[in-house]
Amino acid sequence: MWSDNETSEDLLGFKVHADLLIDVIKDDSVLPITIGVFGDWGSGKSSILKIIQEKFDKDEEEEDTLCIYFNGWTFEGYDDAKAALLNSILKGLEDNKKLSAEIKESIKEKSKKLWKSINWMRGAGMVLKNIALPAVSAYFTGGLSLAPFAMQKLAEWNLDSPEKLIEKMSSDEGREFFDSLKKNEENENSNINPVAEFRDDFSDLLEATNFKRLVVIIDDLDRCKPERIIENLEAIKLFVNVPRTAFVIGADPRIVRHAIEFKYGDTNSIQGDNSRIIDDYLEKLIQLPYSLPKLSEPEVETYISMLICKREIGNEKFKGIHSNFQEYRIKDKYSAYGLLNIESLLQPEDFEKVKSNIISIPSLVPLITQSLYGNPRQIKRFLNTYILRQRLSNVARLSDFNTSILAKLMLLEYSEIRLFRQLFEWQLNQEGKPQEIILLEKICDEGNSNEQSKEVENAGFGDWSKEKIIKWLHIEPKLVDVDLRDYFWISRDRIATSISASSLIPPIVKALFNELNQEMPTALIKRVIGEKFVKLNSLEKDSFLNILSSNIKKSPKEKKSYEIFNYMLEMELEDVTTYYMEALKVIKKSDIDPALGVSLRRFNNHPVMGHFFNELFSDNRSKISKAYNLKTK
Template sequence: MWSDNESEVDLLGFDHLVSVITSIIRNESLLPATIGVYGDWGSGKSSLLKRTEAVLETDEDVLVLSFNGWLFEGYEDAKTALMGTILDEIASKRTLVPAAKHLIVKLLKRINVMEVLTRTGKMGLKATLAYAVGGLPALSLSGASDIATLTSELGDKVKEVKLEDAELDKFIKEDASQNLRRGIREFRKDFEKLLKETKLKTLVVIIDDLDRCMPDTIIETLEAIKLFLFVPHTAFILGADERLVKYAVRRRFPELPGERAEVGRDYLEKLVQFAVRVPSLGRSELETYINLLFFAKTTSPTSDAFKKAQEYITSSSAGSFLDVRFNYGIAKSILNDEIPPELAEDLNIAQRIAPVLAVGLNGNPRQCKRFLNTLMMRLEMAKAKKVEMKQRVLAKLMLLEYFKPEFFKRLAELQAAQQGQPKELAIAEQNNAPKNSTNTTTSNGQTGDDKDETETSDKSKIASKGKATSDDIKKSSSAKPNPSPLSSEASTSSISTWLSDSWFTDWLKSNPLLADEDLSPYFFFSRDILQGSLGGALQRMTPQAQEMLKELFQESEAARNIALKKAKEMSPGDASAVFQAISERVREEEDLGDEKSALNRLNDLVAARPELFSQFIALLNGITDSILPITICLKIVNLAKENGEINSSLELLTKWSTSATSSQLKAAATNAIKRLKDL
């Protein structure tokens, strides 16, 4: 498995982005500068910043300070917290001359005054000024204490500087009476002097995960940089999702005229001079990334073989940028034709799943890594249970789990009722599989025949030592997930309605075919998903998907309509995760006819994302007739009209038209069938 944290090893091919960032910083004519490293959650921003930090630290005249945005989240005033932390870091990492020590203490005094006045600001400006001019007996003591604490943390570097309460009182009184512009100007002047006294060529401050902070923290951090710290020989690098920073700006300045989206854009453009955007990985790039992940697992990122792989990728010609730049053939060459069977199988898997993950997960490296980690964890759990599972079979089923969760759940019910080998799946494969589908040759020169896999058995059987475990698995995987709202017909219903979904038919055709496989162990190790998938859905939802889920349940219809417009721009993986989360709410609700019900919200989402319609039909197929509102029939007609999915809709409505538990649904379905046939 692989760590989900940032990495100094470049697996994403981001050296060109590191180069452009460092070139800006090393060009003195461009400083001071603020560089925004923008990208979606999980796109690789943190790894890019880590690589940039490692490159910059090779220059002795450059001081690099790296902070996580969350570091300032707990402070009442994030602005002063950031400024104080930067001064603290400078003092601890540089040898200070007496003049520099004095400047640090002077700047710390100003920061403490700002912090104290910020706290008292809630009393109103007049009260604050009166409090300051009146001598500040209590405030003075607090300020002196804060500065004394900070001074002690600096150790021997500032021991020579004495702190006097009278001096602090004088400083506070003078500072409080100064014009705000003058106060900012004086701070910047002293901060600039400090950098000169420390003999620094450049101070680089990297702030990552800014987009995970509360809106006020984001704005205060940006203000601290622009107002107080933006002086010659400084560079600030901000890692964030640009959309979330803009959202914070709109929250802070809602009263500004014009379109709110423009406020966020204009604000950022004034604060950030250079924008470096981390792109999503394309199909070939993602396959290269997955191949490198597997190669690093087998050979170690510090090995000579892995370094050769990186050198090969770096030295690839410009014409190969859109090609897979590391694969089976290249790995075989680097390892002198002695490629381990496990690695060969891993690279074969990568070639098959990369195209789907690239589109479904929008080329997101973190989501991809989490998919692979889940796959590896399940294989490890099976190994501990002495159960054999084919990696390629598991990977194929997991693709269905991630991108078509309703189909995955229905397949779980079918295999549970038929001892792991559902006849419906076999029929669907037989009708849709291309000729010679079990013996295809990959671009790596490998065979796609299941017989050529590293597994010794041609079926997913239980190891002889684990027969007792096999019985447990069969028993456990036969238990239906969430049985209360699902009808008993769900476990025996046909999956023919799924065949109208092009994604599903492509999935059926892909190797390996599953008709002859015992699927029960695979679903046994997916019980966490099957027995309550809301947690699983939330775990793999990006911040944007989680925000979308929240917005779809807002009270305001106008707000929901805005959210639905944004839903059209979601990646397929995010759309599937949101669908899955809402589906779980549908299963748990008692009144599906309520206007605020999750069923209505799911209907809205499907209208915005037509590719989810077949999953919607699959979900409705498994819900007991008696709890369905009659309005669902007309909704199905409207969706079918928009999507052109007439046959699957007719099949569902026909089932409802014979309902023995709801006469109202029966009548509504009969009328809906007439409407559909008239289309």
């Protein structure tokens, strides 16, 4: 089994990306800079960030660079992102072995002023957030705006209610305060810029450290809630213009865009061209966006080979393999690093262990790459499930169990779960040997791929006519005369429920589900589905529909998931019918709100759902059945 933790051990050949970013950071002419390492969930962003951190922390040539690693998700519960970020930087300085005791003492003194600025901003923010400050200000000042130093004074009073603030403002001290406010407003030169002052102080602190540059790595930003993502971005903005600094942010850009829209979408400032404003926000914050490419087929084969090799021979022996791989990757960045490269480096018994587990991998790689979108986390998750089921087959003492068949079926399960379930239904009533799969394989043994796709569709298997599924049917071993019951028995977690307990849901899917699960106008729901759902890849779409279907099973009385499914049906989106029917088949009709029956009547003539609904509600005994069958004039 393999853990899902980020690591600086490069099994992907991603060091080249890290080296490029390090080279940019060490170019003093481009500092200060903010770099966005962008990629989908599980694409390897964290591993690249860890490689960068390790380079700056452990390489003796980088003594003049301070690198701080900041995990945005870890500070999810922190009351203020600016304070959390500053705390991480100051702690990194205090704990740094490169600094003398004298310099650390100087830093502590200088940090007091920074903390005062941060606490002032936090206090001012809390006053503004928790008290009706604009209204109170207008009442006492006749419409005067509150300058930064005025907010500082209010924050220093440390009041926790509007009543106490009004009482304070009504006192002699309050009157003196507003008298000074009037005088200072007349004298524009007296206004201070707290952000500029903070940056000056922070720059002064960095100067005292004698470091040539400060590198702040911010990881897991896309795991945070939308509000926290924005707070972290605003905190980064506070620091970014400080000389000699580089901020490296790892995130799924779709999640960040979603957070910006979530925060500002209902304000007047972002009405109109939302995408342009979101782009402007990101462009001002991120000077260098760097998008990670998806793994190619040779890279997927290499990654799987390296994972299996390390598991089979252990960490110590693997060090030599890993070192050889890094040297190989410098010379050849395009070919797979596999069995042929490993054989001469291992003892015969170790090589046999690796070989027995890797031997079927090359034939599966094209489909693994296509089905799992070259995503390292999905590949590791696939292998973990594969190993777990392999172990289960051994524990259960299943005879004639072929692990190559297991891997082939799992590819269908991961890439097309609805077809996997259909295959389960076929074999369930045919003693494990479905005639349908025999017919499909026979079609695919004849003619070219284009003809095979048409023949599969003409034979009544339209869902199986995709090019990807045709390729899957071609993969050895063939399933003709194979009893599939044992293979589905060990996969029953995926048959019984839409999402297995170990399943990981991409953050972009969670964000979209949470967004659509709010109350909003029909037009807006359809717009969000049209703009965001359709742009997800197949795995993400399946994950979203799984959540939606699972939500109906778990809470059948709640209307929202039904409504989203209905809008998707209207928009004729692919695969919606399968997941919707799956949910409706297993819940009690008495648990469904009868009002839904009325809304479902509009799908009477739907090519798939019309017949399904007519059958489902034909008994006319439940309230929803009566509502669905109610005749209208």
